[in-house]
Amino acid sequence: MKRRLFLMTVILCGVLMGISAQDRDTTLYEFRPHWYIHGAFGYQYTIGETSDALALSYMNAQIAAGYEFTPVWGLRLAVNGWQSRAAYQPSDAYLAEGVNPKKWRWYYVAPTLDVTMDLTNLIGGYKYNRIVNFGLLAGVGANLFFHNDEATQARTELNNEKEGLGNTVMVDRTYWEGFKASPLGKVGLFCDFRITDKFRLGLEGSANFLMDKYNSKYANNPDWYINALVTAKYNFGGTYNEKQVKKDDLLPCKQQPDTVIQKDTIYVETEPEIDTLAIVSAAQKSGNATALLAMTDSLRTEIFFPISSDKVSVTEAVKLRQIVSFMKKYPESKVVITGYADKATGTAKFNKTISEKRAEVVKKYLLNQGIEANRITAKGMGDTEQPYNGKDDNPMLNRVSICVVE
Numbered sequence: 073m074k075r076r077l078f079l080m081t082v083i084l085c086g087v088l089m090g091i092s093a094q095d096r097d098t099t100l101y102e103f104r105p106h107w108y109i110h111g112a113f114g115y116q117y118t119i120g121e122t123s124d125a126l127a128l129s130y131m132n133a134q135i136a137a138g139y140e141f142t143p144v145w146g147l148r149l150a151v152n153g154w155q156s157r158a159a160y161q162p163s164d165a166y167l168a169e170g171v172n173p174k175k176w177r178w179y180y181v182a183p184t185l186d187v188t189m190d191l192t193n194l195i196g197g198y199k200y201n202r203i204v205n206f207g208l209l210a211g212v213g214a215n216l217f218f219h220n221d222e223a224t225q226a227r228t229e230l231n232n233e234k235e236g237l238g239n240t241v242m243v244d245r246t247y248w249e250g251f252k253a254s255p256l257g258k259v260g261l262f263c264d265f266r267i268t269d270k271f272r273l274g275l276e277g278s279a280n281f282l283m284d285k286y287n288s289k290y291a292n293n294p295d296w297y298i299n300a301l302v303t304a305k306y307n308f309g310g311t312y313n314e315k316q317v318k319k320d321d322l323l324p325c326k327q328q329p330d331t332v333i334q335k336d337t338i339y340v341e342t343e344p345e346i347d348t349l350a351i352v353s354a355a356q357k358s359g360n361a362t363a364l365l366a367m368t369d370s371l372r373t374e375i376f377f378p379i380s381s382d383k384v385s386v387t388e389a390v391k392l393r394q395i396v397s398f399m400k401k402y403p404e405s406k407v408v409i410t411g412y413a414d415k416a417t418g419t420a421k422f423n424k425t426i427s428e429k430r431a432e433v434v435k436k437y438l439l440n441q442g443i444e445a446n447r448i449t450a451k452g453m454g455d456t457e458q459p460y461n462g463k464d465d466n467p468m469l470n471r472v473s474i475c476v477v478e
Contacts, residue, residue, distance in 0.1 A: 100315045100379060100468065101200040103143045103417060107308045110136040110148070112276060114301035118156045118287055129177065131155040132299055134276075138188070140311070143198035144419045146188040150211065152280075153181040156297060158287035160226065160241050171233045176222035176288070182280070184213030184258055194422055197380025200312040203266050211258040215282050218251045223288040243290040254282040264305065269312070272305040371398050371477040375434055379417060379471060382429035384437070392434065396441045398477055406447045407477045409434045414470045415455035428452030430473045 116132040131154045138148025159175040190207040193199075227247065230238030260278030267273060278299050286295035373391045375384065384392065399405050411431030413423035431450040438448055460469040 101312045102315065102379070103198050103200075104309070104311055104313050105139065105141055106311055107137070107139050108305055109308075110134075110138065110150075110303060110305045112136075112301035112303040114299065116154075116156060116300075117298045118158050119296040119298065129155045129157045132301065134299070134301060134303075136186070138186075140188075140307075142419065143193040143417065144190050144422075146190075148186050148188060149183070150186050151181065151183045152299065153179070155179055156217070156286070158223070158289060160230065160289070166234065166237075169234060171230065171237065174226040174230060176220070176226045178217055178220045178223065180215055180217040182213060182215040182256055184211040184256060186211030186258065188262070194419055197422065197426070198417060199380070200269075201266070205264045205266075207262050207264075209258070209260045209262060209276075209278065213256050213258070215254045215256045215280070215286065216251070217254070217286065220249055220288065223247070224249065227288075241290070242288050246285045246290045247288050248285060252285065254286060257281050260299075262303070264303075269310050270307045272307075274303040274305065276301045276303050371395065371475075373475045373477075375430075375473040375475065376469065377430055377471045377473070379414070379468070380422075380426065381471075382426060382433050384433060389437075392437050395475055395477060396438060396443060399438070399443050399447065402477075405477050407438065407443075407449070407475055409448065409450040409473055409475050411450070411452040411473045412457065412459060412470050413452075413455045414467050415458055416467045418455075420454060420456075424452060424454035426452075427454045430471075434473045434475060 112134040114132050116129040118129070132152070133154050134150055134152040136148045136150035138146055138150075140146040155177055156179075157175060157177045159173060161173050162171040186209050188207055188209045190205055192202065192205040192207070196202075223242065227238035227242045230241060258278050258280050260276060262274060262276040264272045264274040276299070279296060280299065281294045281296050284291055284293055284295055286297075371394075373395055375388045375391055377383070377388075378385075395407065399407065409431045411427035411429070411434075413427045413430075415423065418426070429452070431452050435448050435450040439445060455470070458467070458470045459472065459474060460466065
């Protein structure tokens, strides 16, 4: 008889294992740090004391090499340059006196070190096949400018048309010849459109500020220029790793309960992942033994989540129902729900938010099932703690809400 009961236990556990194996394998896509190169071409507008488009340049180019450290943060070395333009627009009174508008161009090279931040991944989490990503950039560097012959000619023409006007517009403090340099700061935004994993097209806009000398005109304030570029980006080595992961690796649990047989009594230790009540019921139907479920005054359950998600899968919902059953059976019990996030993916801010959502979704389920709010405590730890941080632990297991009922 004891042998028969043991065989029934093994068979029931095997059925449960077979059901869970139907969706055992899953594919995970994780961000891969990578190098890239970036090329761009477009327009530049040098902001100056003119109200028309005389300062618009159709010649602007950029090349950059960078590294994406995380789905959010990257660093690049960019070199922007080609041509800038400036202009002088005379007042109506000067126009009446025969002073004509003047425009001039010069050339420059501007190397900068830029930090990039992907806002889409920051807010929405990393997705390997997302079509459009938006972000911000900021950088510092230098602008090296030269070949200002047209400004010299414009200054001479203004002096000829109205005595001293050229020297007034381009005072010695700001007028320059030869080769000059200025510190440069940059802020901007970008959007990338995914064509393939390695190739992207996009748009980039940036505002660049320099000392009051760049456009040769005196204004007693920093000079600015704005770049609007069409970009092409090539990623080396791909941007994500594809892993086939067995569900057993994601949701570690015992596939059969520990069973102790003493005389005619079977004690089955409680495991949330196994329907031990079914095993006990089978034992009771044998008629020759008494089955006792060894319940304790506490219960610990782990609810696992996919990457960047707070959605409870069908498999994990079974565990939630077991928590409800336990708490209804023990009306004095209370539960502490602690959400976590995988430190290997996402930023600290995003992980804090997703961990709180993972805790709240469990709390909401319990409330909807009639568990009183004063019996539930929910909190999110972000990635400041990693429940699975052992040498052989899979870091993906830290995408979890741990529920402790006492």
